[in-house]
């Protein structure tokens with residue numbers, strides 16, 4: 001059990017924002033089943049700051065659900081601290097990964113990680129990402145009722161293996177893919193949400209034992225890769241994140257040791273692959289169910305513009321953000337939206353609710369990409385990548401992947417519904433379409449040639 005969980009203050013209605021009196025198991029079940037709907041009902045009842053009494057939190061999760069409270073949680077680093085808030089993920093990503101690192105170490109650590117993810121650097125991967133999308137497309141095209149999310153998960157994992165780990169040997173990619181797939185499988189990571197005793201290693205068949213075994217396999221492979229890359233004569237000329245991190249130094253000349261690197265690479269996989277895949281799945285699913293928006297987008301792309309493409313991805317991330325919240329802990333006894341928040345309480349910027357605030361986004365449940373052709377109504381009204389000093393570092397890579405997939409698919413086929421619009425479910429920290437985001441892809445009769453780059 002992480003320190004953050006042992007320090008967490010117990011529930012006391014006088015010290016926390018208001019909460020529903022429903023028992024914790026009921027609140028947890030309602031959250032998992034309808035993450036946006038349930039939280040919205042609490043917001044209607046209690047206002048933009050309330051407490052959610054769900055597992056695995058012993059006390060309560062303090063939730064911020066309008067632009068002002070969202071901004072305070074994301075940017076007031078004196079009161080709301082990052083790192084410990086992600087304690088839930090620490091057994092999976094490793095306590096020394098950037099995601100779990102509290103200040104003041106976080107800033108120098110983040111400076112080491114940022115350069116490989118800079119937009120210009122990531123742009124050099126565009127061709128490789130297109131190739132991977134193109135290779136995967138036949139699996140998706142021409143099938144009816146295909147769930148996009150598992151398809152996109154395979155793609156985004158392959159992108160991470162190439163861009164972050166720098167793997168090129170197909171056999172090595174396959175070995176990593178098998179080990180990582182088993183480890184990041186939701187059934188395996190669900191162990192993080194079990195009560196403490198059930199998380200322990202109670203033998204190879206127990207959830208805790210299986211989790212530790214799969215984690216050890218991934219970490220062993222990662223260590224092998226780090227050792228091989230340290231010895232690689234061409235390292236200085238390589239563009240992958242691992243090669244760059246091996247040579248990264250902070251202002252005191254210190255780099256990342258192997259144990260840190262293992263945590264970092266595991267953190268990048270977990271933070272980067274499912275989130276991006278889920279955003280791809282929601283966007284295609286929403287386009288299939290909104291033919292007018294879809295046809296406008298196709299026409300705009302055919303005309304060589306990407307304005308509507310970017311607006312569509314934003315609208316999808318507003319309506320169905322892949323990540324459920326950005327987590328912080330209260331640095332001292334404080335307040336939020338006029339309610340008390342005790343020291344060490346877990347605090348969530350619950351932006352999926354801010355994204356549905358009708359005062360910020362008129363007719364908030366409508367899928368209307370055109371609303372993003374101008375600026376956001378106020379700062380912190382739309383934060384699918386979190387914000388402040390801990391804003392997601394993977395934004396350029398995620399955008400490259402999502403936009404490339406949409407461009408390639410819409411050049412060839414038109415997404416259509418296959419069944420009703422799917423409700424959202426909460427899987428660990430991700431909001432996913434209940435049935436994987438099923439669509440039918442109808443081939444376009446007269447369509448643009450797929451990207452010029454193929455030269456096939």
Ligand code: HEM
Nearest residue numbers: 099271272275276279323326385386387390392393394398
């Ligand atoms: C659509 C895809 C993605 C979404 C929606 C997303 C969302 C987020 C969110 C909400 C946070 C928390 C920010 C905060 O606490 O304020 C975060 C942090 C992070 N993300 Fe992403 N992410 C995506 C893709 C990626 C990718 C591709 C990578 C890298 C391969 C990545 C790496 C990270 C890292 C390392 C952090 C921790 C940053 C820190 O604590 O300083 N993410 N992401």
